[in-house]
Amino acid sequence: MYALCDVNSMYASCEKVFDPTIRNKPVVVLTNNDGCICAACNIAKRAGIGKKFVPYFQVKQELEKAGAVIKSSNYELYADLSQRMMETCTRFAPYSHIYSIDECFLFYGKGAYKPPEGWFEHARSIRRTVWREVRLPIGVGMGLTPTLAKAANHAAKRLDGFRGVAVIETEQERKSILKQMAVSDVWGIGRRISKRLNDIGIHSALDLANARADSMRKMFSVLIADTVLELNGHARISWDDVRSPKKQIFSTRSFGQRVTEKQVLRQAIATHAAIIARKLRKQDSLAVCVMVFAHSSIHAKEPYYRKAMVCEFSAPTNDTRVITKAMCSQIDAIYAEGVRFYKCGVGALELIDTSHYQPDMFVASQDNKALMGCLDFINNKYGRNTMYLAAQGIEQKFAMRRAFLSPQYTTRLADLPKIYCNDV
Template sequence: MDTCARFVPDINVYSIDECFLYYGKQSSTPQEGWEAVGMQVRKAVGREVRLPNCVGIGPTPTLAKVANHAAKKIKGFNGVAVLDIKEIRNAVLSKLAVTDVCGIGNRLGRRLNALGINTAWELANRDPTQVRKEFSILVENTVQELNGEVRHSWDTVRGAKKEIYNTRSFGGRITVFEELRSALASHAEVVAAKLRKQKSLTSSMTLFATSSPHDTEGYFRKSYFHHFAVPTSDTRNIFKVIGGAMPQFYKPNVRY
């Protein structure tokens, strides 16, 4: 997750081995192309974490999941699939069973099969309004997402929150000790609020900060792990950890 977070303004941890990287509502195709971006992420995870992985890229969370499935299962994608062209998207959807779509379980899949909906492409071509009447608004939203309209928020695609991350990149580069501590503290506030919202406590936390992997002066990364003797959701307790970690965490002349 730390490695993936370097490449994106926002990350959502979906499960222990899967995450969504969010590039923003107004993001345009990067100059090198989305496939090249996906390959950069895939190679970085393979090189640094030594884990085989696949990357799926799409305009909605559901299509990103579909793309990830295609990257793993459909020959020719080589571990990275991008569904930014309608013709490619439709070709992939036609090869996927309807139960391969995120949110369509076996029981729901059998009901859809009974109506002649066997593939993801056939689901995408159903009338969303009719689908809502026959099933639910969640299935309607899935149909809309398969057609490129964002309907799911992170809250509706997030898995069980046994880990909470807050890893948004800073607005600008940080080089000053106090600015780095303040930035980490702002992340801590968000995490503590999320803990309290779901009525949870944490027994451990990890801090990390990096420079950009594209900087000419070389890449720098520092992480710090802390175990709480008593589990907590108190922001003040997390602030104390940040304060204690800063002297070994901060390095002069690094543009965080």
């Protein structure tokens, strides 16, 4: 048996954990630089506000009229609460897999194990425990395959009568839930594929389950054929404990306000260089060549400006100092006087695995593995950017705009909640 635990409106729900005053209000969370809506709580959704990826300035008056609480993305808070939620869920099963920041799969093995209280009560126990310990509302769906667990989770959160928990254990339960699901709601069925399926008369998840797997393989792909088998209770999808290394790594971000100073642009580039170097070390990769770019806004009144430069290293590297030095050396070629820069970034374009790299005896590497290991150890233990290169700047004027940022209740000492007890 598999279980899928999924937080309801993750970002908005996290905002309500430490602020009881907004728990019964519509809450909307914005993307980087407070640009667009990225999440809305159920109260906001029922009120018809908070549609995803709509620019905030377009619906600002509508949100104010509805009394919505606006929040900037507090990634530090979301990541910490996500980790706590995952730790709580994984106590309930021998195997687990974190699928995303708000979802995790639980697997109970291939045997005939069944909890004494039954699967439904077991799922309810997971949901109640997460609420009691983390104060996040989750939906729990259980099924004989990961795809059926996803379908059960969909029922738990969106279909009437389930109230946050659904279990697909019998044939009757399977058919009942799949019949109420559109084929586009099935895990792995995107918009284009669902349209093609609709064209051949497959509209519901049950229609897809009743299709022939070999026909789906010929018409679509092996993945769709496996989905058909999964919907019929035959587990075909598995996950790896370690994700495949990325073939390219980028760090980009738009500025909170337009940048016109060369030094500020240099600091932003150095910051992005440090980020990709850290990610390279995390997945045990080396960069052969790295690109740096900066550009103005395409929507600005002044002429659009964009410049990119690529640096190739004689010896592949993942050393923060080496990559930062190379990127900052391109600042004179990228910077232009009078340009109001909107965004910049750094990207490692060609990567190789450290275990497969054969050093060149005629080219000495400038990497200092011991120093980088010390840097990562300190930052992992005491928090990101506890130590960093001076090139990144002490006061980052290029930081993204977060005008509605809530306190970082669990990751910043100054923001820890304070409780005052009055003598009776």
